[in-house]
Amino acid sequence: MAAIVVHDVRKVYRRYGRRRQFATLKSALLSGNLLRDLRPDAVLEALKGVSFDVAAGRTLGIIGRNGSGKSTMLKLIAGIGKPTSGSISVNGRVSALIELGAGFHPEISGRENVFINGMMLGLSRRDIAKRFDEIVRFAELEEFIDAPVKTYSSGMYMRLGFAVATSVDPDVLLVDEVLAVGDESFTHKCLDAFADLKRRGRTVVLVTHSLDLVTRFCDDVLWLDAGEVRLLGDPKRVIDAYLTAVAGEDNRRLAEGDTAAHEGLNTESRTPSLESRSGELPRDMFQAAEGRWGSREVEITEVDLLDPEGVAGHVFQSGSRMDIRLRVRAHRTVSDFVFGVGIFSADGVCCYGTNTQIEGATAGELAGDGEVRFVIEALNLVDGTYKLDVAVHKQDGVPYDYHRLLHTFRMTSRLKEVGIFRPPHRWSFSGGVRMSGL
Amino acid sequence: MLANLARLFRYRALISSLVARELTARYRGSVLGFFWSFVNPLLLLVIYTVVFTVVLPSVHPPELEPYAIFMFCGILPWTWFSASLLESSNVLVANGNLIRKVLFPAEVLPIVTVLAGLVHFCLGLPILAAFLAYYRVPVAPTDLLWLPLIVAIQLVLTVGLALLVSVLTVHFRDVRDLVANLLTLWFFATPIIYPMTQAPGSVRRILSLNPFTHLVIAYQEVLFLPGRYGGGRLPVVAAVSLVVFLAGYFMFDRLRDTLAEEV
Numbered sequence: 001m002a003a004i005v006v007h008d009v010r011k012v013y014r015r016y017g018r019r020r021q022f023a024t025l026k027s028a029l030l031s032g033n034l035l036r037d038l039r040p041d042a043v044l045e046a047l048k049g050v051s052f053d054v055a056a057g058r059t060l061g062i063i064g065r066n067g068s069g070k071s072t073m074l075k076l077i078a079g080i081g082k083p084t085s086g087s088i089s090v091n092g093r094v095s096a097l098i099e100l101g102a103g104f105h106p107e108i109s110g111r112e113n114v115f116i117n118g119m120m121l122g123l124s125r126r127d128i129a130k131r132f133d134e135i136v137r138f139a140e141l142e143e144f145i146d147a148p149v150k151t152y153s154s155g156m157y158m159r160l161g162f163a164v165a166t167s168v169d170p171d172v173l174l175v176d177e178v179l180a181v182g183d184e185s186f187t188h189k190c191l192d193a194f195a196d197l198k199r200r201g202r203t204v205v206l207v208t209h210s211l212d213l214v215t216r217f218c219d220d221v222l223w224l225d226a227g228e229v230r231l232l233g234d235p236k237r238v239i240d241a242y243l244t245a246v247a248g249e250d251n252r253r254l255a256e257g258d259t260a261a262h263e264g265l266n267t268e269s270r271t272p273s274l275e276s277r278s279g280e281l282p283r284d285m286f287q288a289a290e291g292r293w294g295s296r297e298v299e300i301t302e303v304d305l306l307d308p309e310g311v312a313g314h315v316f317q318s319g320s321r322m323d324i325r326l327r328v329r330a331h332r333t334v335s336d337f338v339f340g341v342g343i344f345s346a347d348g349v350c351c352y353g354t355n356t357q358i359e360g361a362t363a364g365e366l367a368g369d370g371e372v373r374f375v376i377e378a379l380n381l382v383d384g385t386y387k388l389d390v391a392v393h394k395q396d397g398v399p400y401d402y403h404r405l406l407h408t409f410r411m412t413s414r415l416k417e418v419g420i421f422r423p424p425h426r427w428s429f430s431g432g433v434r435m436s437g438l
Numbered sequence: 439m440l441a442n443l444a445r446l447f448r449y450r451a452l453i454s455s456l457v458a459r460e461l462t463a464r465y466r467g468s469v470l471g472f473f474w475s476f477v478n479p480l481l482l483l484v485i486y487t488v489v490f491t492v493v494l495p496s497v498h499p500p501e502l503e504p505y506a507i508f509m510f511c512g513i514l515p516w517t518w519f520s521a522s523l524l525e526s527s528n529v530l531v532a533n534g535n536l537i538r539k540v541l542f543p544a545e546v547l548p549i550v551t552v553l554a555g556l557v558h559f560c561l562g563l564p565i566l567a568a569f570l571a572y573y574r575v576p577v578a579p580t581d582l583l584w585l586p587l588i589v590a591i592q593l594v595l596t597v598g599l600a601l602l603v604s605v606l607t608v609h610f611r612d613v614r615d616l617v618a619n620l621l622t623l624w625f626f627a628t629p630i631i632y633p634m635t636q637a638p639g640s641v642r643r644i645l646s647l648n649p650f651t652h653l654v655i656a657y658q659e660v661l662f663l664p665g666r667y668g669g670g671r672l673p674v675v676a677a678v679s680l681v682v683f684l685a686g687y688f689m690f691d692r693l694r695d696t697l698a699e700e701v
Binding site for chain 1: 463535538539695698
């Protein structure tokens with residue numbers, strides 16, 4: 001049996017322009033054009049014909065970029081607002097966690113708020129009294145339950161809101177990104193509460209940006225994109241498709257950001273801001289801002305990051321191969337030259353830096369055009385955005401052409417490890433340790 | 439609409455808790471607490487007494503003595519009425535967060551506002567009673583039986599208007615200012631600070647179109663004026679109030695679905 005059936009739901013939000021702000025009831029009445037003035041200037045179609053259903057006892061994750069209609073969908077399922085067209089039917093009691101503690105009144109005690117909030121969610125006074133101790137225990141507020149809610153920390157506030165909302169024991173629980181705000185132990189408690197609901201055969205709909213949560217919890221995933229269903233189905237498949245699409249967009253965005261740098265390369269030394277610094281070396285290389293300097297006797301004319309297929313891009317899977325390809329041109333033949341590469345994290349930490357001199361190469365001759373490749377067989381960096389230094393300079397450090405943080409790439413990884421470096425590794429267990437999923 | 443009205447009945451526990459919250463939250467943190475509910479009517483009554491016995495002893499008919507109490511009989515219910523409408527005009531907007539985030543019947547909010555006003559009204563009654571006793575105004579005990587009925591009719595009328603005002607304010611913010619000004623007009627179009635008997639015939643006809651006129655006269659007859667009260671126009675006012683309530687609720691119900699978007 002389906003717990004939620006959504007059929008061809010459209011939701012149009014009306015937007016009123018300036019006219020509405022100045023011409024309200026009065027002028028509408030005066031000019032006799034009440035109906036015309038009430039007509040919106042523009043409409044925003046938040047959902048464009050969405051259909052899906054959720055079988056009872058399943059957990060559905062809804063993912064998508066900001067503004068894709070996820071929260072709108074959830075509110076419509078909750079019954080807060082009606083679809084412009086289409087139909088939604090929900091079987092059983094619904095509880096929606098859209099904002100924790102939305103109904104709390106700051107001046108009165110937690111106890112009174114629990115009762116009022118519970119009654120708003122449809123519980124009777126007796127139901128709440130019966131579950132009251134459980135709610136307080138879950139929220140860990142035994143000492144503070146009689147203090148006014150305004151004295152609560154935001155964590156206490158959220159815990160109480162969550163405890164009340166789940167105490168309704170809903171058949172269908174709708175959750176909108178509320179777990180993102182809690183601390184670690186609170187999040188765990190919430191997840192345990194979800195797991196408990198799942199075990200008891202309740203239906204959960206989860207709107208979240210945490211793909212990790214979706215992978216761990218959801219039976220199905222719905223990917224909304226600009227108000228339409230892009231994909232619905234098995235979490236792994238949908239998330240992979242989603243990540244690929246997001247990576248593609250990141251690629252385009254980073255490429256746009258890089259255009260400036262590339263233009264700098266192609267216009268050679270005509271760019272005045274870069275020109276002014278040419279030839280002089282910043283005193284501290286590691287504190288210098290992005291830029292480009294050098295005598296340009298040897299020039300790096302093009303920098304490309306190539307994926308394992310040899311396609312230039314800006315987004316790479318953690319652990320995959322990346323080639324940094326430099327196209328260089330020597331305006332005169334030189335024999336004193338060193339190529340260098342540096343990788344920096346978004347907060348400016350040098351992750352790795354090397355050059356041909358450090359690695360013991362001896363320069364022969366550089367004349368005319370050439371290509372240099374720095375091949376990284378497995379780029380073991382964690383998820384994040386990184387910037388790149390590339391340079392060609394003399395052995396004493398005097399630069400021909402130094403590109404400081406001009407190139408950006410993104411590492412993506414399904415795992416959200418911390419740090420910078422991801423050493424190739426595996427886990428192994430023996431004895432009484434039993435674990436699966438790795 | 440009827441189904442929603444029935445559902446509203448199921449939410450009566452919520453309504454009573456919210457009224458209690460409204461009252462306790464209002465005075466939480468103040469030293470005198472509930473005492474403040476008495477202060478305003480008491481102060482008004484003292485001022486009127488001074489004004490109409492010392493400053494203007496002869497502007498009112500001599501049979502309406504003490505005049506301050508006569509006026510107070512009208513001002514007390516009027517305060518409930520006007521404060522309820524003023525607050526309801528803002529109540530949905532002020533609770534916008536709740537309406538957008540929690541599914542519950544929003545008509546609870548204006549109803550709670552009116553009921554909280556009723557509690558304040560009831561808190562004013564003992565003060566009136568004390569003054570009536572002090573001036574030895576004869577009040578027929580059988581007349582007092584009318585009082586709950588009059589209050590009930592006023593409650594129905596006020597809730598109807600409060601529902602209308604609250605939901606319209608969401609769509610037209612000017613309704614709030616409109617209501618504030620209309621209430622001033624309405625105050626003087628009701629025989630509260632002057633007796634109905636002093637109004638000239640033509641004006642009296644207009645005044646009697648105002649349902650609140652008959653409510654105020656009922657309060658004055660029951661609490662202050664000598665002689666038995668026969669019910670006057672109360673049945674008509676009751677019918678009008680019921681129509682207003684149904685119209686207000688109908689309007690609210692029609693616009694209910696737009697609330698979450700517009701607040």
